[in-house]
Amino acid sequence: MNALVLGATGLCGGGFLRHAQEAPQFAKVYAILRREAPFQAAGKVVAMVEKDSSEWSALVTNEMHPQVLFTALATTRAAAGGLDKQYKIDHDLNLQLARAAKDKGCETIVLVSSAGAHADSRFGYMKMKGEIERDVIALNFKHTIILRPGPLLGERENSKQSGFGGNLAAALGVRVYRSRFQSWLGYPVYGDEVGKVGVHLALNLTGKSKVQFVSSKEILDISSSLEKNTT
Numbered sequence: 001m002n003a004l005v006l007g008a009t010g011l012c013g014g015g016f017l018r019h020a021q022e023a024p025q026f027a028k029v030y031a032i033l034r035r036e037a038p039f040q041a042a043g044k045v046v047a048m049v050e051k052d053s054s055e056w057s058a059l060v061t062n063e064m065h066p067q068v069l070f071t072a073l074a075t076t077r078a079a080a081g082g083l084d085k086q087y088k089i090d091h092d093l094n095l096q097l098a099r100a101a102k103d104k105g106c107e108t109i110v111l112v113s114s115a116g117a118h119a120d121s122r123f124g125y126m127k128m129k130g131e132i133e134r135d136v137i138a139l140n141f142k143h144t145i146i147l148r149p150g151p152l153l154g155e156r157e158n159s160k161q162s163g164f165g166g167n168l169a170a171a172l173g174v175r176v177y178r179s180r181f182q183s184w185l186g187y188p189v190y191g192d193e194v195g196k197v198g199v200h201l202a203l204n205l206t207g208k209s210k211v212q213f214v215s216s217k218e219i220l221d222i223s224s225s226l227e228k229n230t231t
Contacts, residue, residue: 002028002065003202004101006094007072008047009033011154012112012147015195016070021045025203030064032056032097053093057100068202069101072112072195083124091132098139107142108205110198115150115186115216137211145201149194150186150216153177178220187216193223200226 003020007013008031020029021044030046034053048059060066073094080086098109117129133146151173173188182188197219201212214222 001025001067002030003068003070004060004064004066004106005029005031005070005072006097007074007112009035010072010074011152011156011191012149012194012198013070013072015190015192016072016110016198017045017195018192019196019199020068020070023199023203026068028064030066032059053089056093057096060097060100060104062104065104066101066106068108068110069098069106070110070195070198070202071098072191073097074112077125083128087128090128091135094132095135095139098136098141102139102141108145108202109136109139109141109143110145110147110202111136112147112149112194112198115148117148142210143202143205143208144211145198145214146212147194147198147214147219148216149189149191149219151188152191152194153188154191182220183217187220189216189219189223194219196226197222 003026005013005016005020008017017029017031020026026044028044028046030048032048032050034051036049050056050059071094075086075089077083077086080089113133114126114129116126117133118126119130119134121127121130137144151169153170153173173185176182176185177188200222
């Protein structure tokens with residue numbers, strides 16, 4: 001079984017890549033990137049670098065044949081230069097690549113969305129995330145897993161990639177992480193935990209519903225249970 005990871009240079013995508021690489025169920029793990037990877041591709045990881053993202057769907061071939069698509073592909077309004085340009089990446093490019101993967105036989109998609117996502121939201125970011133969820137579900141994968149993390153924690157390469165809530169939410173999130181105050185800030189979670197839980201859920205689908213929504217609290221709970229099972 002092969003996997004395809006999008007957004008592998010980010011917090012959650014990096015988690016997807018690491019944990020998919022460690023999972024014996026995957027023979028190969030492909031990653032499509034816009035620039036040279038900050039990690040060294042080794043073993044089962046195949047890094048495919050293409051600066052022109054409009055060419056990415058052509059990289060999803062029959063030879064790749066990804067059975068699972070993990071996507072944390074996203075940018076921020078600041079990095080993109082406006083909400084409209086952000087939408088073209090977060091929504092349009094994700095949908096384009098999800099269709100390409102499904103056309104090549106992909107049955108499961110794991111999408112990183114956001115707490116508060118809703119297609120009818122008055123907030124541009126939450127509305128965009130809700131529309132991504134809605135349109136990914138409409139692609140009718142055999143299994144769709146939507147992760148809705150709260151503030152994301154972890155080391156970032158670029159402060160412009162801090163996302164909704166910015167660096168302040170991340171700084172506060174570290175202080176309340178897994179404390180009795182965590183609900184006040186929407187259950188902050190490390191990107192690596194999001195990746196670990198996404199890979200686990202994709203590999204344990206028996207008896208699960210066709211579409212799963214996983215809240216930030218649930219991500220934290222599942223991550224904790226996985227840690228206990230390995231100790």
